[in-house]
Amino acid sequence: MGIKSLDDLKKIREDSLKKVNLRETGKDGENITEIMVGMATCGIAAGARVTLAALLDEISKNNLENIRIIQVGCLGYCHSEPIVQINQPGKEPLLYGNVDDKKARDIINKHILKNELLDDSIIINTFQKA
């Protein structure tokens, strides 16, 4: 399908916006929880593939629905890679750092299932964006 005008582009934008709005505003388009994993070279080198696999494993073990895993680029917090961001409807997005296999499983079993935040792992977002 080709885009031949700004209107065509707008249509795609509006459709996609519903899916990504959660990340910035916590506003929920589809009542889905998103888990974003930083998968740039820095993240992968720090073990983000293991993190990703652990998240997927726990999600399938717990038969969780309405949850989506997304791989994203580098957030800049290289000192704490692998980085995982949790976007839940109605809540401020939350960042976790140094997420290894165990912490990834804790994120699903504690944060997602029991709303318990993980100690020592939260990173505070320190930038504004154009």
Added chain:
Amino acid sequence: MDKIRSHIMVCGGTGCVSSHSEELISALKAALVTAGYDQEISVIKTGCFGFCGQGPIVKIHPDNVFYVQVTPNDAEEIVKEHIVKGRTVHRLLFEEPEMKGKLESHDDMTFYKKQYRIALRNCGLINPENIDEYIAFRGYEALGKVLTEMTPEDVFYMIKESGLRGRGGGGFPTGLKWELTSKSEGTEKYIICNADEGDPGAFMDRSILEGDPHSVLEAMVIGGYATGAHQGIIYIRAEYPLAIKRLKIAMDQARDYGLIGKDIFGSGFDFDIIIRLGAGAFVCGEETALIHSVEGLRGEPTKKPPFPSESGYKGKPTTVNNVETFANICPIILNGSPWFKNIGTETSKGTKVFALAGNVNNVGLVEVPMGTTLREIIFDIGGGIQDGKGFKAVQTGGPSGGVITTLDLDTPIDYESLKNIGSMMGSGGMIVMNDTTCMVNIAKFYLEFTQDESCGKCTSCRIGTKRMFEILTKITNGDGTMDDLEHLDALARMIKDTALCGLGQTAPNPVLSTMNYFHDEYLEHVNDKYCRAGTCKALSKYSIIADKCIGCTACARVCPVKCIEGKAKEVHVIDQSKCISCGACFDACKFDAVLKP
């Protein structure tokens, strides 16, 4: 199901821990237990908030209230007032210096968020392999606007107006570069994206390509339209396989949507992009050498003029822009040049991405408005120096730049101010060094890199950098003379004046700037055969103070080369001819008997 209704987040960064945030956490936990709220409120220790000057920091989630300079004594009041009664403790809110008002919500704090992301706006936010997510965040809207509403002149005029300058290091005005190519004769023109990121320690271009490849593709099409080029080339080093993979995916998706290819947005404008892989030579970041490499020739620079805007790829007018420069284009088109001009300093507009590395706590990528001071970057965003050591210097501009010392920590950084203090912006690598770094050795490290990367075309760079490296090696081996220092200085200035391209012209900078700021260290190496940092192995001789040694044998047991002699309960002696200056004995001695050089 949600048992815990609120979280008290306390900063556990190094800065805040040193101002007693651990005690604060225990005090808060105790206060919650007393109030009987410990089952529904939990206290969480977080990473650095990047606001260390105001620590310890406490944030209440989800209320988004932000307290500063909280002491363990304040814990009870926070629990009693905020948690139990739901009333904000106004005394502890942060007061914004300029506004004189107390800010309740954390997101209102402009001062706290020192970083402002333009080039990195989508990195970590979108899935780089999904074009729809890019489009959701206004992707390709700038291209649509350019092709349907603007003439090429409008575009380069707008970029010129914005004050955007090349982010690869030189700082040439981007709009002017586009205008020059546009006004060159001929219909066959090219636009090249320079993704040959070569500075040791810099990785912002890689991160942009990996995290937001479409922002570069879109800007290249816009640049092509503005300059009259129909072919774009991305020159990227083969060491960046993930960036290459994501670029290829992005190009396929953009082609499917008709956003690159023929008749884009129905405007009749055709543009396509190809990828050329480089072998990762530092000199190929220089635009004329890069163009030769794209042509399949040796990556060697040629004299300018003629500039690539007149005669570049295949002898045709060519624009070469850096990845980060491209990443700034679309927000300028969408928000207008006045918006961009508002950010930054008099001569340097917008933001700059820095790769913060070295002996700093929060290693990472930071994007700050031009005019931010090094102190803010290193101590607030970077969280200070690792292991509580002191700050000595920071190297900006990689092997082409120089060191900046405590004297200049409060200089607002932009292209000009960095040049004035003997360094340069470069591509944005920022290597922080603590007070145990040997500056002569640092100069040697960079010269080792440049003499290796010199392409060999011009004599001054090929032979000059090699000779400088040899002199520095001689000094760090303890064989330096005062003549060597003079020769080093003369050589450095000569190479700077006579080298053909930027690589050679800037290669002496690390030597010149360390000789300027740390001359006494050079003198110590030469005259006293002494390296105060203990880095130069040949000069750092450990010894044992006989009066303090009790003969516990701890040092002899850890010495990896067995150069410490002595019987139990007798004074030990180090054989300095065998000593490798590893420092293991110093760490092992419990009686301060080992003298560190």
